[in-house]
Amino acid sequence: MTFEKLTKRNARAFFELYVARKAKALHELGEISEKTGGPKAAELDFSAESLVPIWIWARDRMPMVKENGPNDLMPPWYDFELRLNPNNPNIRFSPEAADLIDKLAYYWGETLIHNIQGTKWDIDPYPESFFYCRPVVRSEFLTQYPIRFIWGGGLAFFRDPKDPCVSGDSVFKALERIKNDEAEYRVEYEKAGGHVDPRVRKKVTFE
Numbered sequence: 001m002t003f004e005k006l007t008k009r010n011a012r013a014f015f016e017l018y019v020a021r022k023a024k025a026l027h028e029l030g031e032i033s034e035k036t037g038g039p040k041a042a043e044l045d046f047s048a049e050s051l052v053p054i055w056i057w058a059r060d061r062m063p064m065v066k067e068n069g070p071n072d073l074m075p076p077w078y079d080f081e082l083r084l085n086p087n088n089p090n091i092r093f094s095p096e097a098a099d100l101i102d103k104l105a106y107y108w109g110e111t112l113i114h115n116i117q118g119t120k121w122d123i124d125p126y127p128e129s130f131f132y133c134r135p136v137v138r139s140e141f142l143t144q145y146p147i148r149f150i151w152g153g154g155l156a157f158f159r160d161p162k163d164p165c166v167s168g169d170s171v172f173k174a175l176e177r178i179k180n181d182e183a184e185y186r187v188e189y190e191k192a193g194g195h196v197d198p199r200v201r202k203k204v205t206f207e
Contacts, residue, residue: 003080003133011133015123017076018135022106022121029103033057044107046114051171055153058104059166062097062154069095075102077135077147091155101151108171109146112137115175116182125205141189142182149174 006014030041038057044050068074068083073095082088093101113119118139124131131145138144157166164170188196 001080002085006080006133008133011123014076014080015121015135019121021076022110025103025106026110029107032100032103046107046111048111048115048172048175051108051111051175052169054104054107055171056168058100059153059157060161061100062093062151062158064155064158065092065094065097068092069098074098077102081147082151091151093151093154097154101147101154105146105150108150109137109144111175112144112146112178116142116179139182141185142178144178 003011026044027041030044032038033044033054034040036057039050039053044054068078071079074083075098078093078098082091082093109121113121116139119137119142120139122136122138124134124136124138124143124145126132129143131143131148134145134147136143136145153166153171156163160166185196
């Protein structure tokens, strides 16, 4: 079972579960970071600047492994996204790495929301989208999928720690790039009096 094959009712139930876990996961992220040499919990304020130390601390803590961990030790999205996804057959993380990815994805998502006007947690409603049925951060002008962003970063660092795409300030730069893209698209929208690409029906909701 993958996200795309969920019924809308089940996708909505999963989303509600995912959002309900957010506060606890963020609290635990602050505790773990502070206890293991990362930023102090008080420093994790969802600012753009906070992305640099939290990423430097976290990026080498998400190693690949040969076998998936037991189901009861993995985040609820793990099966849909990785274990049972035929597009990602060889991507496996330890329970500890998956747990960190889970927590860091919430932090990345909340940082997007704190820094980009009009964004919120939602379900991607577009069947043609790669993120369909998944918990995303979106507005009328952008869609970001934090879980994929973080596990992709962890995978890239594991494969090549010297890759500029996973440098210490790479997540900070990603936020700046997303903010700029969103602002440019917003300007185009205002000039055109609507979405430039008619296929982008941003006001569609997941019903």
